[in-house]
Amino acid sequence: MAHPDNLSLDQVTLCAGAKTILDNVTLTVPMTGVTLLAGRNGSGKSTFLKACLGLVRLQSGVLLLKGQPPELACRQIGYMPQGLSDTALMIPAISHVMAAMKGARWGIPLPSRARREDAERLLALTGALSFARRPLGLLSGGERQRVCLAQALTDNPKMLLLDEPLAALDHEAQHQIVSLLDTLTRDLGISILLTSHETEALGGKMSRILKLKNGSLHV
């Protein structure tokens, strides 16, 4: 139960508006490797991820991620929301990544070469370096997705919560992202919880599947 790599829910009830996403769920699963959170449209996958980050409050119960409540755990988590954001599209992609680096600290960062190089390293990792200087709004959906992934990787997260990271990508790109995620888990020991409808693209890379259905969650 107290294992540091677990996701544990104790009598958790979670609602979104009038809809019950989790109905008194008690469950403990390891979070090593890649975990796929599966479920139909509207079953509450995105809401559940937000609850893991403390962005949505639980109705009742206790949720611990890596032994910590969401408000603490979120500091070591890289998050990539579903869909494309529509804010600040005129700012270059690389600035979006740099703004996320230690972004919660007060004050203004001094412009430094190290920060820039760090951002460029992450963008190269997700295959987004070639368009890093263009404004985000001028990139294609798939290109923006890669920038968002680079953003989620800032500040050396121990875990990634990725909401539909494979949507809007062509097969080639899906394949690249999946193998990148695989590398991240194996080389850096980052655990990944992702939602996706592209089960085939994930191939055999996932360690387990969590199914969310009618208010219940099971492995």
Place this chain on the structure above:
Amino acid sequence: MFEFEFMRHAFLGCTIVSVLAGTVGWFLILRRQAFAAHALSHIGFSGAAGAVWLGVSPLYGMIAFSLLAGLAMGNETKGAGALSPQRDSMIGLVLAASLGLGTWFLHEANGASSMATTLLFGDVLGIDTPTLLALSTVTVLCLAGLAFLGRPLLFASLMPDVAQARGVPVRLTSLGFMAIAALACSACAEVSGALLAFSLMIGPAATALRLGLRPVAGLATAVSLALFLSWGGLALSWVTDVPVPFWIGLGAAACYGMACMVRR
């Protein structure tokens, strides 16, 4: 033209306000709050009218009213983009109510129609030393506030969801920023008038953002353009005898037009 003290004061006032308007405006446009900037300066106008009625300095009335409204707006905006339509109607209603109040204040402070013109169009040539001091204080306060909020504010403006997930107090930053914007709008209104306070904030910032620059370069461009516009406006109005806001307003639109041509 610098042999006259009022011109020296005017240039100094414009310089201070341009630095402020450029920076705050850049964040306002980035956060898509151009309407809020517009509303804040007009709400400031009502506050100024109230101050005239009470016999206090208009600048204080302006600051008080727009601060209140700014906090109300900042409190309402949850995240940046998500509630946009609702946010706009909120701002519109706050604006309508305070304009109503402003009209009533002006009516009560009878014979104040020349005062109203000054408030609306600004009186850059009538800036005195106390006003300059008040302006500098406001500017220093605002810039210090922005320097403190800088990083979380930028993060939350670029990606509200991700920022919140990383522990940025999004609501607090938004409130703090709206307070700063309210102060800045009042200061700008002092120079270019409530009606055009926002041309100094919006024009240069929109141009800088249209160019697709990084934050630091964008802020620098916005401030330089604001300086260029206000100094140019003063000089042109000295030569042509046409009011300063005319030149600033047209100049702002022209800058944006040029940016569109440079960067299609």
